[in-house]
Amino acid sequence: MSLPTDPSTLAGLVVSGDRRALARALSIVEDRRPGDRELLTLCSGPAPGPPIVGISGAPGAGKSTLTDRLVAERRRSGASIAVLAVDPASPFTGGAILGDRIRMQEHAGDPGVFIRSASSRGHLGGLTAAAGRMLAVIGAAGFDEVIVETVGVGQSEVEVVDAADTTVVVLTPGWGDAVQANKAGLLEAADVFVVNKADRAGADETVRHLHQMLDLGGERRWRPPILSTVATTGGGIDELSEAVARHRRYLADSGEGEDRRRLRRRRQVHLALHEALVSRLGGETDTGDGLLGAVERGEIDPWTAAARLLPGG
């Protein structure tokens, strides 16, 4: 049976749990195909939606394997889970990322697990905005929780996981990862730290350094726990699952979960506005006979042009 193309029927199928309809709807909002806005409106609402866990960290830290293990652990309670894997694709890394995704397919036969990748290619308004749209649709599809996993530690990855309810930052023994994560502001976004590959030399020292860093940060209502895992064997995954559950209770009890949801919705407005502007300007490909052309020729400066395009801005 072919899928309906009108947004309201498609949204109805997404809400009813139809996975093929979900995959179709995700493609529509990811690529901003016709009907995307209506789909997003139909999938949005005042309900809080399922909790979102963000998993980020340096490439090679073992995030995919860890996500895989965490999904398996959470599945034992019967919870249905959607995974959005956000890949800032590059021609040089496509192969490795594809490999990651293939590895995740051990859940392929499990109807309680849904896995989807989002690539940064072709998103004029940025990966963060596209991931936000996809999460809105996934949020309407009846999953008990959502995991969003990013590759790398760039600014856009931080924005993606920072929009999660619980942000898990994955490091490995040694300080290389931490320095990278630090530069991008990821350490500050962490609700849970995981030192993966904890069977390697230097793991204890890395845990100690993270504790020192948290001590320096002063008092806070939630102090991120620092866990050690060996994702390849499953070691420490139950503690990670428990830490995520504990943070989720903290969010509910403290009211901070509500704050994060509000912030997430608000940020999505900014992202949507930015996308609309980029789209209005014709992206980077406009040949610019008009205002952009005048800017290119240096006849008008970019700031005056922006003020004309957005009066009062």
Added chain:
Amino acid sequence: MSLPTDPSTLAGLVVSGDRRALARALSIVEDRRPGDRELLTLCSGPAPGPPIVGISGAPGAGKSTLTDRLVAERRRSGASIAVLAVDPASPFTGGAILGDRIRMQEHAGDPGVFIRSASSRGHLGGLTAAAGRMLAVIGAAGFDEVIVETVGVGQSEVEVVDAADTTVVVLTPGWGDAVQANKAGLLEAADVFVVNKADRAGADETVRHLHQMLDLGGERRWRPPILSTVATTGGGIDELSEAVARHRRYLADSGEGEDRRRLRRRRQVHLALHEALVSRLGGETDTGDGLLGAVERGEIDPWTAAARLLPGG
């Protein structure tokens, strides 16, 4: 003598080569203080401005020392140089960055060298936009060339150096840096590769790997040279200086320099629009009785709200 505060007098002093006026003007456009738009308009024009060299690469690759050496090398020809050091500051790294800046001050007594840092703190519209404004002002100040140096390899750093005329990507022996740079798209932005710390083990292999990567990328009009340097001793800096000069001639001869300038101006319009929107929405601090409040409460979805704020968008 105190500096004038009105934009047109201040801009006149900037153009005449007054360095104190330049520093003041940079602060005004960096922080978007009153008069910033007029200053930017006065500092912009159809003239191409001085060539901009971007220097980027992983933290610890030795970019500051390399920049320092390159400045000294270029100074030997009598060219005046401005350096904009873009630091995505973090509470955890502030010290190290400050150290870098102090190290640069060996040029402090040289009137032909101007050094300025830009921090990401407080730039709602993003570091890239702020750096673009500062480069516009620096471009009016009569320097023969401009070097913009970034810390780290995140998306915003790539955007900053990608806006340069010549982008130098600094790596060290071993593949850790390259993997990081790769994820952020920096390898693709490179016009010149530098393997710094080339006296360390693995340097030859890194150079070979880069050549292989370029071979895989197919034919191109400009093949980025791959240079080996030891910035701490000055080794290879003359070759780097020559490679930058050679790329600059290529830009002029091929017409690509003009393309890059056009693209830079166009991008700045996008950045300025984004900033104006963020500012119009009251940043992240609006309490939101209006449309944003309705979005926060889930009464309106973010995409519908964006469409109302930017009709036709």
